[in-house]
Amino acid sequence: MAWITLSLQLAWRALLAPALAVDLLRVAWRFRHRHWYRRFPFLPLPATTYVRWRMxxxxxxxxxxxxxxDVIAFARWVGRQP
Structure with a gap:
């Protein structure tokens, strides 16, 4: 349930700051599972083992x-990278 809460908080902050939304989307895309398009539900979600390792x-x-x-700070840092 807490991951949903985090997602809702980030979505709210992204609505308030469109530049942050772009950075959050960039981070989400970097975290996606390598072959996400081959596995149901066919969404670019991160691999569970990768998320556990990162945490x-x-x-x-x-x-x-x-x-x-922390997620916002990381997303802003990623947004500054070339």
């Missing part, structure tokens, strides 16, 4: 859910 390396817990402020 473990960032927060020390595979089940961690990042705060919206």
């Amino acid at each position: 473990y390396t960032a927060y020390g817990d595979e089940a961690a859910i990042p705060p919206a402020s």
Whole structure:
């Protein structure tokens, strides 16, 4: 349920700041599963094992859910990259 809450918070912030929306979409695209188009539900979603690994390396817990402020800071950083 908390991932849904995070998604809703990010969607709200993206509505308020369209430039942030572009950065969040860029991050979502980078996190997508390599062969997302071959697997149901045919959406560019990240691999579960990859997300768990990222949460473990960032927060020390595979089940961690990042705060919206961390996701936004990362998205803005990605948006500044060439």
